[in-house]
Amino acid sequence: xxxxANITVRFFAQLKEVAGTGETQLxxxxxxxIADVKQQIAxxxxxxxxxxxxxxxxxxxxxxxxxxxVNPGDEIAFIPPVSGG
Amino acid sequence: MEHRLYxxxxxxxxxxxxxxxxxxxxxxxxxxxxACGAVVLFLGTVREFTAGRQTDSLAxxxxxxxxxxxxxxxxxxxxxxxxxxxVGIVHRLGHLDLGETAIAIAVSSPHRAEAFAGxxxxxxxxxxxxxxxxxxHWSDGTxxxxxxxxxxx
Numbered sequence: 001x002x003x004x005a006n007i008t009v010r011f012f013a014q015l016k017e018v019a020g021t022g023e024t025q026l027x028x029x030x031x032x033x034i035a036d037v038k039q040q041i042a043x044x045x046x047x048x049x050x051x052x053x054x055x056x057x058x059x060x061x062x063x064x065x066x067x068x069x070v071n072p073g074d075e076i077a078f079i080p081p082v083s084g085g
Numbered sequence: 086m087e088h089r090l091y092x093x094x095x096x097x098x099x100x101x102x103x104x105x106x107x108x109x110x111x112x113x114x115x116x117x118x119x120a121c122g123a124v125v126l127f128l129g130t131v132r133e134f135t136a137g138r139q140t141d142s143l144a145x146x147x148x149x150x151x152x153x154x155x156x157x158x159x160x161x162x163x164x165x166x167x168x169x170x171x172v173g174i175v176h177r178l179g180h181l182d183l184g185e186t187a188i189a190i191a192v193s194s195p196h197r198a199e200a201f202a203g204x205x206x207x208x209x210x211x212x213x214x215x216x217x218x219x220x221x222h223w224s225d226g227t228x229x230x231x232x233x234x235x236x237x238x
Contacts, residue, residue, distance in 0.1 A: 082215060
């Protein structure tokens with residue numbers, strides 16, 4: 001079970017293939033922002049780094065910017081350019 | 086098998102994500118309304134050739150929870166501009182063969198101009214923001230996620 005002190009980070013499509021997983025957990029730090037989550041993921045998954053400039057981010061199912069604050073229990077998603085329809 | 090269904094509380098919006106074939110006749114019937122003189126149905130279907138390359142089949146993947154929220158938001162946006170009575174949107178996920186329906190949008194409105202315009206707006210916006218992704222299975226045996234603007238691996 002994921003600890004409530006954690007945040008969940010989800011990957012989709014090509015990002016999921018490159019990361020080798022659809023999701024991971026990070027420990028939520030004090031005053032953590034989306035940009036910090038991105039940096040931590042880039043450090044942990046160096047193969048993802050080249051793509052992270054071109055991904056959008058979502059917090060609990062809504063698009064959000066890099067300055068958005070992250071709290072324990074949140075779900076952050078890295079959204080590669082979409083191609084539905 | 087992944088399947089998500091959303092009905093708005095007053096039943097004027099239905100959103101479905103499904104791995105089974107889309108029943109666009111049922112979707113069209115569901116948006117008909119005596120207050121409306123127009124029903125528009127749009128179908129997006131799997132095309133064989135893209136910029137000269139041949140497709141064998143497609144696979145679609147979604148961030149389900151967010152896709153449903155984002156579709157609700159887009160229908161709310163559309164309703165600020167056009168008096169759409171009932172809206173139904175179904176997106177297919179998983180494996181699709183050539184010619185199959187990937188998306189169906191059905192809209193009813195008192196008059197046709199609003200129904201056409203609302204449907205076009207929804208389809209255009211879905212392609213920009215709803216977290217659903219297409220993987221091409223090309224006829225040469227290679228596969229490729231379609232992420233417009235992504236660096237090439």
